[in-house]
Amino acid sequence: MRPVLPAVLRSTLFAFLLLSSAAILYTMHLNARTVRSLAESSLESTALSLSVSAESALRLSGGRRREDVREILSDRVVAFALIADAEGKVLFHTNPAQVGRVLEEERLRPLLENGMPRGRRVTLGTGLPAYEYDYPLRRPGGGAELLRLVIHTARADLLLSGVRRLWWAVGAVLAVLWAIGIALERVLTRQLRLQEEAGRRERLALIGQMTATLSHEIRNALGSVKGYTQWVDEKVDPSDPRKQGLAFALKGLGRIESLVNELLLYARQDACVLRPVDLRELAGALAREETAGWGGKTETDVDAGARVLADPEKLQRVLSNGIRNAIEAMGGEGTLRVAARADGKRVRVRIEDTGPGVPESERDRLFTPFHTTKADGTGLGLAYSRKVVEEMRGTVDLRNREGGGAVLEIILPKER
Ligand SMILES: Nc1ncnc2c1ncn2[C@@H]1O[C@H](COP(=O)(O)OP(=O)(O)O)[C@@H](O)[C@H]1O
Numbered sequence: 001m002r003p004v005l006p007a008v009l010r011s012t013l014f015a016f017l018l019l020s021s022a023a024i025l026y027t028m029h030l031n032a033r034t035v036r037s038l039a040e041s042s043l044e045s046t047a048l049s050l051s052v053s054a055e056s057a058l059r060l061s062g063g064r065r066r067e068d069v070r071e072i073l074s075d076r077v078v079a080f081a082l083i084a085d086a087e088g089k090v091l092f093h094t095n096p097a098q099v100g101r102v103l104e105e106e107r108l109r110p111l112l113e114n115g116m117p118r119g120r121r122v123t124l125g126t127g128l129p130a131y132e133y134d135y136p137l138r139r140p141g142g143g144a145e146l147l148r149l150v151i152h153t154a155r156a157d158l159l160l161s162g163v164r165r166l167w168w169a170v171g172a173v174l175a176v177l178w179a180i181g182i183a184l185e186r187v188l189t190r191q192l193r194l195q196e197e198a199g200r201r202e203r204l205a206l207i208g209q210m211t212a213t214l215s216h217e218i219r220n221a222l223g224s225v226k227g228y229t230q231w232v233d234e235k236v237d238p239s240d241p242r243k244q245g246l247a248f249a250l251k252g253l254g255r256i257e258s259l260v261n262e263l264l265l266y267a268r269q270d271a272c273v274l275r276p277v278d279l280r281e282l283a284g285a286l287a288r289e290e291t292a293g294w295g296g297k298t299e300t301d302v303d304a305g306a307r308v309l310a311d312p313e314k315l316q317r318v319l320s321n322g323i324r325n326a327i328e329a330m331g332g333e334g335t336l337r338v339a340a341r342a343d344g345k346r347v348r349v350r351i352e353d354t355g356p357g358v359p360e361s362e363r364d365r366l367f368t369p370f371h372t373t374k375a376d377g378t379g380l381g382l383a384y385s386r387k388v389v390e391e392m393r394g395t396v397d398l399r400n401r402e403g404g405g406a407v408l409e410i411i412l413p414k415e416r
Pocket residue numbers: 321325326329353355356357358366371372373374376377378379380381382383398406407
């Protein structure tokens with residue numbers, strides 16, 4: 001069963017991260033918008049208050065002494081200021097050299113007609129940002145003039161650059177938050193997997209221990225029973241009708257013995273002793289040994305470089321079982337092929353036969369302990385093979401061949 005907890009935990013963690021990120025970003029966006037409009041309205045109110053002061057100074061002097069406003073407009077935030085008439089002729093300028101120039105602007109007339117002050121951001125000839133504010137001055141005698149103030153935006157921009165810095169800080173905080181979240185998820189998943197694996201190992205070890213003890217006891221008792229039966233069998237005359245019963249008993253005892261021996265091997269928890277093994281020697285010898293007396297054809301094709309790092313004794317059992325399975329599948333005839341190829345850092349061993357192959361419905365159960373389709377099988381050969389090959393950091397698989405028959409493929413680390 002797959003662990004349910006990590007999936008729930010992971011979604012909760014990511015949902016939390018997503019929600020908190022969204023909340024932080026939204027709050028930040030609202031703040032930034034407020035600061036931006038604050039900066040704009042501070043520019044506007046500075047310009048407006050300067051304009052109103054200038055206008056009242058002019059009104060006090062009856063509109064004649066424009067020079068009075070020079071003092072007001074000499075404020076440090078003012079880049080320059082001018083007063084122009086309805087035709088755009090500059091009547092006053094903080095830079096006296098500009099007086100008399102004519103403003104060529106289309107927006108002058110509508111402004112003077114509708115009478116609403118207007119501000120906009122501009123860039124000065126020096127490349128500095130500024131705020132241009134046009135204010136219609138109403139003259140006591142009717143008509144209007146334009147007061148244009150261009151003020152520095154440095155102070156307002158300070159607020160905006162503060163916001164930009166804040167965005168960076170928020171970005172960094174979010175990045176750290178996500179990095180921590182992802183790291184946490186990794187650690188948690190790993191921890192849970194390790195725990196689960198440890199639990200599984202513990203259960204298996206317990207079952208293994210019980211099986212080993214039981215098999216051991218049975219084998220000991222079996223030794224005496226078998227010894228006694230054999231002794232009686234030797235004493236009984238071949239013509240005695242009890243001889244047949246004794247033969248049955250001995251056959252049954254032999255079967256129990258081989259089952260218990262295989263069970264003991266499978267349940268044993270001994271560690272693999274890895275050594276370099278030359279497959280040319282081992283595979284050749286095993287193929288000869290296991291096929292002795294068999295009617296089919298045997299081919300061996302092992303690379304000279306097919307040397308693996310494995311537990312020789314266990315590998316021998318795996319290969320013997322593979323060859324025996326192949327022969328048993330083929331019956332009295334067919335072709336057995338044992339091949340081994342060095343393939344990068346691994347060696348691929350193949351035991352191929354021309355038997356009936358594996359039915360699709362069996363495929364999932366082949367490596368399950370006690371699964372057998374043979375009347376006298378134990379169903380422990382492939383289960384044992386997978387267990388020990390995986391302990392040797394290899395893999396084992398039983399598949400059907402394209403041209404019919406089956407192939408047992410064992411992949412093992414190559415000797416370094
Ligand atoms: N080469 C093969 N061709 C067809 N079936 C096979 C082959 N090797 C194994 N099997 C199937 O896998 C089952 C399990 O094999 P194994 O674990 O060695 O146990 P056993 O040989 O005692 O039955 C066999 O009973 C058989 O059905």
